Amino acid sequence: MPDLSFTIDGAEVVPYSTAPLLALKLKVKNRNLEEPIRTVMLQCQIQIEATRRHYAPSEQADLLDLFGTPDRWNQTLRSTLWTHAHANVGPFTGETTVDLPVPCTFDFNIAATKYFNALDGGEVPICVLFSGTIFYDDATRGLQIAQIPWSNEARYRLPVEVWKNVMDLYYPNTAWLTLRRDVFDRLHEFKMQHGLPTWEQAMERLLAEANEKVLT
Numbered sequence: 038m039p040d041l042s043f044t045i046d047g048a049e050v051v052p053y054s055t056a057p058l059l060a061l062k063l064k065v066k067n068r069n070l071e072e073p074i075r076t077v078m079l080q081c082q083i084q085i086e087a088t089r090r091h092y093a094p095s096e097q098a099d100l101l102d103l104f105g106t107p108d109r110w111n112q113t114l115r116s117t118l119w120t121h122a123h124a125n126v127g128p129f130t131g132e133t134t135v136d137l138p139v140p141c142t143f144d145f146n147i148a149a150t151k152y153f154n155a156l157d158g159g160e161v162p163i164c165v166l167f168s169g170t171i172f173y174d175d176a177t178r179g180l181q182i183a184q185i186p187w188s189n190e191a192r193y194r195l196p197v198e199v200w201k202n203v204m205d206l207y208y209p210n211t212a213w214l215t216l217r218r219d220v221f222d223r224l225h226e227f228k229m230q231h232g233l234p235t236w237e238q239a240m241e242r243l244l245a246e247a248n249e250k251v252l253t
Contacts, residue, residue, distance in 0.1 A: 038183055039171050040068040041077070045193035046134070050202050057141040057207040059199055061165070063124070063191075066132035075172040075180065077126035081137060082166040083119045085152060086192075089162035099155035103148060119149045119163065137165075141203050146215055153200045160194035167191070 044064040051058035067074060092100065097107050104113040124137045144150055153161070167189040175181045216224070228239040 043191040060136040063137040079169040081122040086162040
């Protein structure tokens with residue numbers, strides 16, 4: 038029976054995808070080196086292990102929305118789900134390397150987006166939990182099926198720069214927000230009333246008016 042282990046050897050941006058993606062370089066090794074594997078259908082849960090890195094003062098300020106003030110982090114700072122990923126591993130014997138595509142988003146309603154965007158640099162400790170189905174050949178019984186237990190996992194320190202490069206590629210010099218429809222309608226009405234051609238100009242006008250009120 039197969040006994041698989043998983044290692045992440047790197048990460049890179051996936052260009053020209055229909056949605057933002059990065060790829061984790063995933064090495065899959067069967068401890069039964071001579072056993073032919075037909076295919077592996079992988080399901081992965083990726084967690085951010087937020088407690089396993091240091092945060093600069095500027096990062097602590099930007100993480101206020103997620104974890105509160107640093108004096109409360111012993112209660113609020115914990116591992117959190119980033120995303121789920123899937124991959125099909127083709128036939129191999131011994132070991133193979135595949136790309137694990139990881140979907141990313143720039144939606145600031147998503148906690149992972151707020152977390153990555155708050156970091157100035159360095160690395161993000163992640164833990165990938167594996168499950169799925171293995172199809173393999175047995176010398177006496179032919180094609181067999183086995184399950185991957187959830188105890189299989191791999192840790193990796195993802196460079197923050199890789200995530201930021203994904204966003205710079207898919208959203209160059211832009212960011213986006215989702216709004217309640219009633220708030221969007223009010224913003225749209227303000228934009229039309231003032232004859233502003235872009236949403237950026239509408240937001241800049243509102244911010245300027247708010248600053249004037251604060252100063253007066």
